[in-house]
Amino acid sequence: MKPPRKITALAGGVGASKLLLGLYAVMDPRDLTIIVNTGDDILLHGLKISPDLDIVTYTLAGVIDSAKGWGFRDETFHALKRLAVYGRANWFNLGDRDLATHIHRTALLGEGKSLSHAADSIRTALGVKSLILPMSDDPVPTVIESNEGALNFQEYLVKRRAEPVVRDIHFAGVDSARPAPGVLEAILDADRVIVCPSNPLISIGPILAVPGIRERLQARRENVFAVCPIVGGKSLKGPSDKMLAQLGHEPSALGVAKLYAPFTGTFIIDPADKAQTAAIAALGMKVTILPTVMKTLAHKRKLARALLALSPSS
Amino acid sequence: MKPPRKITALAGGVGASKLLLGLYAVMDPRDLTIIVNTGDDILLHGLKISPDLDIVTYTLAGVIDSAKGWGFRDETFHALKRLAVYGRANWFNLGDRDLATHIHRTALLGEGKSLSHAADSIRTALGVKSLILPMSDDPVPTVIESNEGALNFQEYLVKRRAEPVVRDIHFAGVDSARPAPGVLEAILDADRVIVCPSNPLISIGPILAVPGIRERLQARRENVFAVCPIVGGKSLKGPSDKMLAQLGHEPSALGVAKLYAPFTGTFIIDPADKAQTAAIAALGMKVTILPTVMKTLAHKRKLARALLALSPSS
Numbered sequence: 001m002k003p004p005r006k007i008t009a010l011a012g013g014v015g016a017s018k019l020l021l022g023l024y025a026v027m028d029p030r031d032l033t034i035i036v037n038t039g040d041d042i043l044l045h046g047l048k049i050s051p052d053l054d055i056v057t058y059t060l061a062g063v064i065d066s067a068k069g070w071g072f073r074d075e076t077f078h079a080l081k082r083l084a085v086y087g088r089a090n091w092f093n094l095g096d097r098d099l100a101t102h103i104h105r106t107a108l109l110g111e112g113k114s115l116s117h118a119a120d121s122i123r124t125a126l127g128v129k130s131l132i133l134p135m136s137d138d139p140v141p142t143v144i145e146s147n148e149g150a151l152n153f154q155e156y157l158v159k160r161r162a163e164p165v166v167r168d169i170h171f172a173g174v175d176s177a178r179p180a181p182g183v184l185e186a187i188l189d190a191d192r193v194i195v196c197p198s199n200p201l202i203s204i205g206p207i208l209a210v211p212g213i214r215e216r217l218q219a220r221r222e223n224v225f226a227v228c229p230i231v232g233g234k235s236l237k238g239p240s241d242k243m244l245a246q247l248g249h250e251p252s253a254l255g256v257a258k259l260y261a262p263f264t265g266t267f268i269i270d271p272a273d274k275a276q277t278a279a280i281a282a283l284g285m286k287v288t289i290l291p292t293v294m295k296t297l298a299h300k301r302k303l304a305r306a307l308l309a310l311s312p313s314s
Numbered sequence: 315m316k317p318p319r320k321i322t323a324l325a326g327g328v329g330a331s332k333l334l335l336g337l338y339a340v341m342d343p344r345d346l347t348i349i350v351n352t353g354d355d356i357l358l359h360g361l362k363i364s365p366d367l368d369i370v371t372y373t374l375a376g377v378i379d380s381a382k383g384w385g386f387r388d389e390t391f392h393a394l395k396r397l398a399v400y401g402r403a404n405w406f407n408l409g410d411r412d413l414a415t416h417i418h419r420t421a422l423l424g425e426g427k428s429l430s431h432a433a434d435s436i437r438t439a440l441g442v443k444s445l446i447l448p449m450s451d452d453p454v455p456t457v458i459e460s461n462e463g464a465l466n467f468q469e470y471l472v473k474r475r476a477e478p479v480v481r482d483i484h485f486a487g488v489d490s491a492r493p494a495p496g497v498l499e500a501i502l503d504a505d506r507v508i509v510c511p512s513n514p515l516i517s518i519g520p521i522l523a524v525p526g527i528r529e530r531l532q533a534r535r536e537n538v539f540a541v542c543p544i545v546g547g548k549s550l551k552g553p554s555d556k557m558l559a560q561l562g563h564e565p566s567a568l569g570v571a572k573l574y575a576p577f578t579g580t581f582i583i584d585p586a587d588k589a590q591t592a593a594i595a596a597l598g599m600k601v602t603i604l605p606t607v608m609k610t611l612a613h614k615r616k617l618a619r620a621l622l623a624l625s626p627s628s
Contacts, residue, residue, distance in 0.1 A: 046421035078390055082414030086439045088421070096410040099417075100396030107360035107402070125400045 012203025
């Protein structure tokens with residue numbers, strides 16, 4: 001097999017960034033294009049905040065606070081404390097350095113520039129060599145219908161700590177949203193598409209919901225490799241397991257596999273889930289077992305290298 | 315004489331704040347209303363910045379960096395450094411805590427609230443007991459016509475360090491600007507109006523240019539007390555002296571007196587300028603000699619007390 005050169009990854013935030021950091025280290029990062037969820041975006045204090053774009057960018061730039069998984073390392077929160085004095089919401093952490101990113105992005109949007117343009121301006125300023133594309137330049141906010149009513153995703157996740165019971169999820173305005181420039185091309189032109197280990201419902205789900213993206217993935221199905229974010233029935237990160245269960249999906253590798261089978265050729269599970277291999281294979285996907293729990297940079301590089309070494313599913 | 319109770323002050327930024335701090339200390343601050351220049355306001359990085367409103371508010375709140383005369387004490391500049399990484403202008407100093415003020419104000423304006431509303435929200439949050447009113451809720455940017463072309467006032471003052479030669483000054487849009495709510499009433503209802511020692515051309519000038527304000531001051535002329543910002547031919551603060559000379563005014567107490575005589579009953583000059591007493595009196599103003607150089611809080615309180623003890627000019 002000729003090794004794949006051009007890689008396109010679908011990504012949420014913290015979970016995806018572990019694998020992306022591995023890929024960035026083991027391949028030519030200029031051949032990597034990352035399509036990032038923007039359903040988590042929120043407007044706070046008049047500032048456009050794109051958490052997943054920033055987590056991916058900060059991670060690859062090496063400026064991330066790796067203990068937290070978000071924000072700048074050695075960050076201070078002086079502005080946020082003062083915003084609270086002014087009676088403004090302070091449940092969403094905004095560091096002083098991080099605020100510059102939001103101010104810059106908001107200013108560019110205010111000048112009529114696109115979110116793609118802002119994302120590119122930020123990643124080039126931070127020296128990231130891979131392309132980082134928002135899934136769409138149109139706002140597609142994830143709305144969590146819960147036992148406490150409709151919640152913005154960040155309100156659900158951060159303010160309410162994922163405690164409300166999820167009854168439904170939708171992506172407001174997604175039907176008329178267009179993929180950002182380069183997104184469809186990146187899927188069609190890639191030698192390999194990698195679905196990062198992110199929440200299938202609210203990280204990968206919004207990307208799939210943008211008209212045109214799911215169809216392009218289906219057309220490239222044999223070259224789509226998805227890394228399961230659930231290991232041993234638990235999320236690697238965040239509330240994926242709970243959300244899957246609350247919405248009637250099995251909170252397991254098999255449950256995720258059922259969601260991904262229509263557009264995925266190879267499904268990667270952790271050795272902890274090898275008992276589910278046959279059931280997943282029965283969905284029509286090749287199943288590959290690889291250690292997917294990435295605690296160290298060595299783990300990240302190892303999984304990335306293994307993913308690039310796999311043969312396509314047909 | 316019954317001592318004046320309700321005081322209305324016209325103010326720029328740093329120079330005015332010295333006297334305001336004195337007034338705030340020696341009178342019931344709830345009887346003090348301050349009308350502040352907003353010609354210096356600037357939109358930077360999409361944020362609405364109102365330097366004079368903030369200097370006055372921070373000073374009276376006791377949070378100001380008194381060495382600099384602006385911004386918060388013990389301030390950090392992490393966001394500004396990152397804004398520069400993003401290629402944004404960083405010649406205007408924006409501290410991390412200070413940014414919260416600009417973000418809050420900009421967010422309120424974005425929600426359709428007025429600048430007055432924002433100013434009041436900020437001063438109450440910081441515990442300032444005096445009313446602080448912008449001269450107008452309408453933007454009236456000061457434009458400096460110079461040998462380098464038309465410059466925004468902050469570009470002239472901060473970016474170009476007041477080095478260009480000033481040929482003319484105008485306040486864009488001032489003809490259709492309305493005084494902010496409460497401004498005209500504060501002049502009419504005050505027992506005494508105090509013109510703080512601020513730049514006559516670009517701090518007091520813009521306030522006077524808002525339609526209706528100058529007329530109301532003229533109507534209260536005998537109760538208007540102006541403190542001269544030029545002592546011994548030099549500005550107490552900033553480029554007043556140079557600007558006066560470049561625009562053909564005498565850079566002296568007498569030069570300022572000529573500008574203020576139409577609406578001022580009593581003109582306060584420093585002992586250093588007592589030789590000009592007769593010339594100023596000939597303009598039809600009562601002249602009072604008081605030490606106007608306020609290096610310490612004791613000086614500020616002393617001048618404030620003296621101003622409140624003066625009899626009206628008729």
